[in-house]
Amino acid sequence: MRLMWQFFHKLGSPKWFYGIAGRWLPWLLISGLILSLAGIVWGLGFAPKDYLQGNSYRIIFIHVPTAFLAQSIYIMMATAAVVTLVWRMKLADMFVRSVAPVGAVLTFLALFTGAVWGKPTWGTWWIWDARLTSMLILLFLYFGVMALAAAIADEKSSARAVAILVLVGVINIPIIKYSVEWWNTLHQPATFKLTEKPSMPAEMWVPLLMVVLGLYLLFGWLAFVRMQTEILYRERRTQWVKAFVRP
Amino acid sequence: MNSECRPVQACVPTAVGVVPAMWAVLRRDLRVSLRQRQDLLNPLLFFVMVVSLFPLGVSPEVSFLQQAGAGILWVAALLSTLLSLDHMFRHDFDDGTLEQLVLQPQPLYLLVLAKTVAHWLVTGLPLVLVAPMLGVMVHLDGNSIAILCLTLLIGTPVLSFIGSIGAALTLGLRSGGVLLSLLIIPLYIPVLIFGTGTVNAAVGGAPVGAYLALLGAFLVLAMTLAPFASAAALRISLSNS
Amino acid sequence: MSEQNASAPLLQAVDLYCERDDRILFQGLGCSIVPGTLTRVEGPNGSGKTTLLRILAGLHGGFEGEVLWRGESRDASRESFLRNLLYIGHRPGVKALLTPLENLRALMSGRRELDDARLVDALERSGLSGFTDIPCQHLSAGQTRRVALARLVLSDEPLWILDEAFTAIDHDGVAGLEQLLASRVAQGGAVIVTTHHALALPGMRRIRLGQESHCEF
Numbered sequence: 157m158r159l160m161w162q163f164f165h166k167l168g169s170p171k172w173f174y175g176i177a178g179r180w181l182p183w184l185l186i187s188g189l190i191l192s193l194a195g196i197v198w199g200l201g202f203a204p205k206d207y208l209q210g211n212s213y214r215i216i217f218i219h220v221p222t223a224f225l226a227q228s229i230y231i232m233m234a235t236a237a238v239v240t241l242v243w244r245m246k247l248a249d250m251f252v253r254s255v256a257p258v259g260a261v262l263t264f265l266a267l268f269t270g271a272v273w274g275k276p277t278w279g280t281w282w283i284w285d286a287r288l289t290s291m292l293i294l295l296f297l298y299f300g301v302m303a304l305a306a307a308i309a310d311e312k313s314s315a316r317a318v319a320i321l322v323l324v325g326v327i328n329i330p331i332i333k334y335s336v337e338w339w340n341t342l343h344q345p346a347t348f349k350l351t352e353k354p355s356m357p358a359e360m361w362v363p364l365l366m367v368v369l370g371l372y373l374l375f376g377w378l379a380f381v382r383m384q385t386e387i388l389y390r391e392r393r394t395q396w397v398k399a400f401v402r403p
Numbered sequence: 404m405n406s407e408c409r410p411v412q413a414c415v416p417t418a419v420g421v422v423p424a425m426w427a428v429l430r431r432d433l434r435v436s437l438r439q440r441q442d443l444l445n446p447l448l449f450f451v452m453v454v455s456l457f458p459l460g461v462s463p464e465v466s467f468l469q470q471a472g473a474g475i476l477w478v479a480a481l482l483s484t485l486l487s488l489d490h491m492f493r494h495d496f497d498d499g500t501l502e503q504l505v506l507q508p509q510p511l512y513l514l515v516l517a518k519t520v521a522h523w524l525v526t527g528l529p530l531v532l533v534a535p536m537l538g539v540m541v542h543l544d545g546n547s548i549a550i551l552c553l554t555l556l557i558g559t560p561v562l563s564f565i566g567s568i569g570a571a572l573t574l575g576l577r578s579g580g581v582l583l584s585l586l587i588i589p590l591y592i593p594v595l596i597f598g599t600g601t602v603n604a605a606v607g608g609a610p611v612g613a614y615l616a617l618l619g620a621f622l623v624l625a626m627t628l629a630p631f632a633s634a635a636a637l638r639i640s641l642s643n644s
Numbered sequence: 645m646s647e648q649n650a651s652a653p654l655l656q657a658v659d660l661y662c663e664r665d666d667r668i669l670f671q672g673l674g675c676s677i678v679p680g681t682l683t684r685v686e687g688p689n690g691s692g693k694t695t696l697l698r699i700l701a702g703l704h705g706g707f708e709g710e711v712l713w714r715g716e717s718r719d720a721s722r723e724s725f726l727r728n729l730l731y732i733g734h735r736p737g738v739k740a741l742l743t744p745l746e747n748l749r750a751l752m753s754g755r756r757e758l759d760d761a762r763l764v765d766a767l768e769r770s771g772l773s774g775f776t777d778i779p780c781q782h783l784s785a786g787q788t789r790r791v792a793l794a795r796l797v798l799s800d801e802p803l804w805i806l807d808e809a810f811t812a813i814d815h816d817g818v819a820g821l822e823q824l825l826a827s828r829v830a831q832g833g834a835v836i837v838t839t840h841h842a843l844a845l846p847g848m849r850r851i852r853l854g855q856e857s858h859c860e861f
Contacts (some may be wrong), residue, residue: 241635296589303585307576312706313643317572317636321586324568324632328590331621335593339600393666419754427753431742438741438779499735502703507754508726514754642705 170387171396173247177380184377192221192370199363212276215269221368223266223291225375229259230294233301234326237319247383249315250390252322253305254382258375260298267291286340290333297325311390424509425517432521435494446487447529453479454537465542472541473551473602477595480530480555484562485587487526489580491518491570492637505641512630515637519567519630520560527559543606550605557618558598564625565590571636575643594621651679652715654728654803654834655700660709662695669695673709675851679802682825682835682845687853693838694734696853697807700836701731727755730801734808736792740781744772744791747780751795758798770794771817786812796824803834810841 199217206213233255239248270288271281282288304321308314391397419427436443457475458468468475495501504514534555538548569587573579601614653676660673669692677683685693698704700711702718702725711718713725738747748763767776770790780788789812796804809825810818818841825835826845837843 293589293592296585300586300589303582304572307573307578307582308643310643310706313639316639320568320632320636320639321572324590327628328593331593332589335596339596419757423757424754427750431739431746431750431753434746435739435741494739497735498739499733499737500739502731502733502735503737503751505703506701506726506729506731508723509754638705641703 170247170250170391171394174384174387177384181377181380184373184380188370188373188375188377190370192367192374195363195366195368195370199360199367203359203363204357209277212273215273217364217367219266219269219273220364221371222262222269223287224368225371226259226262226266226291226294229255229262229375230297230322230326230329233259233322237322237326240315240319241323246315246390249319250383250386251379252301252315252318254386255375255379256298256301256305258378258382260295260302262375263291263295263298267295284340286337289340290336293332293336294329297329301325419509421509421513424507425513428504428514428517429521432518433524436521436525442490443525443529446483446526447533449486450479450483450530451533451537453482454541458541468541469543469606472538472543473547473606474599475541476534476537476551477555477558477598477602480527480534480559481562481591481595483530484526484559484566485584485591487522488563488566488570488583488587489573491522491567492574492640493570493579496574496640501637502641505638511637512634515567515571515634516626516630519563519633522567523560523563527563530559531555543602547602547606550611551602553615554598554601554618557615557622558594561594561618561621561625562591564622564629565594567633568629568636571633571640574637574640594618597621651832653678654714655718656712656715657700658710658712660696660699660707660711662692662699662704662707664692664695664706670853673851677803677834677836679834680829680832681847681849682829682837683849683851684843685836685838685851685853691853693853694807696851697731697805697836697838698733701729701805702726703731703733728801729803729805730795730799731805732792732795732807732809736789738780738788738791740788741779743777743779744783744787744794745776747791748794748798751792752798756798756800762798763794766794766797767791769797771820784812786814786817789813790817793821796821796828802832804828804836806835806837808839809837810839810843 196217200214203214203217205211233252236248236251239245240252267288270291274283274288275281301318301321305314305318308317388397388401454475457471461467461471492501495504504518505511507514531552534552535548538551543551566583566587569583569590572586573583576582597614597618601611601618604614605611655677657673657675661671662669673696675683685696687693695704699707702711702722713721713728718725737751738744739750742750744767745760745763748767749758749760752758752763764776767773767790770793772787772790772794775783775787780791783791793809793813810821813821822843822845825837829835829845829847
């Protein structure tokens, strides 16, 4: 228990985190690149054709991982928000701030690839499918977090306000998902489900899993890089940053 | 001077109970609103005008209006509430009343609850009251109008409660109004979906009891959780001023 | 200090540190507020007087250090602390659309139940005779401030925190207010004020903010 507290305490120290992040960075980048590139090449080039959708289904090797990650980033942000509110840890807030734009970009990518997939499948770029609509609302939630984070100048107030907003958002996500699904059945039953069919052959899901894992690692890398930048900015008046920037 | 207890330090100030304190907050807010009748009227006029834009801008055809009417009214009510949210705490913030509210010994979230109820009484309730007239104008039948009003009656307080979080978070910020809308609109979507969905189900002749119960569940959830978030956000916004 | 006054401190600030917009307002600031004293917070504009008062009142959270209420953490005994605190800020908490009577009633509503006669009496003693039923938007700045100050007459809270108490108050009003503060202190109340007015009461304590922040007893 005491060890854990010490670890927690250390984790609160931006300087310590800066060093640790620096050591992890190359590994995250390399392993992430290898995994996701291998998965994508396998998926796009070698995985079998879908007997219904032909080659167009192959975009799920991009679409599914981005959508998956976009959603789990918001959950991670909510976890960090709890840490911000309860333990007032600066790093947790830096994490939220650093990854919110990443989450927004991934959500956008998921929507974009969904639209690209929709064209050959449904014959239209956009369809008010339950999943796509939920993703669109998730994008709005990310925009809200980014806008609020940018609007409040005071660091501490901003951290806590953003944390509250993220938590309110995360409570709403299941409600939004449920109501959008209900709304969708009311208007148009979805013809194709956007994600995998139950019986997906291993040649399809293994590369998919590789891309998901690879993307997670790349996300970790990007989050660490962005957090390092944020740390340097916030701690710009401390001795260690001054010494680090101008040795 | 206070003649009842001296030395001062020896006396233990008694506090008023929670319920009378909430009543006092509610009464004061209502009184202030009633002194500014025009401000009371504005969201209502906005509501009516937005609804009248749809026949003009989209189509005055009876079949279209019947189909879209509930949605139009709901979207207009949502926008109208959104516009009025910015005022919810702003005046209190500017004149220092909010500081005094935070410093009251009663739990802040209950006082915020009272304030939100006051906000709904002066902005949400009037919308529900004029909705039947607008319902007739978009050619909804009697039963649908009744269901529509019921959904608005349950749904508009949810809008006020969720909105109070955004109003508290953006208090004292320069970009207040637009930012507030950005934060709150995504959170309004479930209420909008169920509000219009219920009316559309009624138009289609389906039973709507379960949907109304769900809206009621939203209300209970919003009423119990939102004041906590708003109270926390108010403390942050005050701390920042 | 405890030798002079047997009673324990009401409010203690321990090792306060506060910065604002990349500027340190004060650090290592400690002080303790004892019953029967008036403490004046002094310093040039922008030195953090208002911020300090807001920290002590629990309105401003952006600081490091600790504030104790009767020896215990203030946040843990929040309700007891708030029941014992009367804070009047820069912005007096008076609604322009309400009359002084309605304002005072609303301000007291969370604290004590008082009949209108007591409220009117308090307003009249604060120099608002004949104005109790006129909406505050038609009153002057000084009169509006007096509405808030009327709470002092009714207060039974042992701790007063008054930010710029004398702003916009006329000469006679200032004299009356000084008297009110002096007799309050004599009765064992504790008062913390900021003011640009030349206030000098016997036994007054000072907290100086600025280059070298310190407490002076």
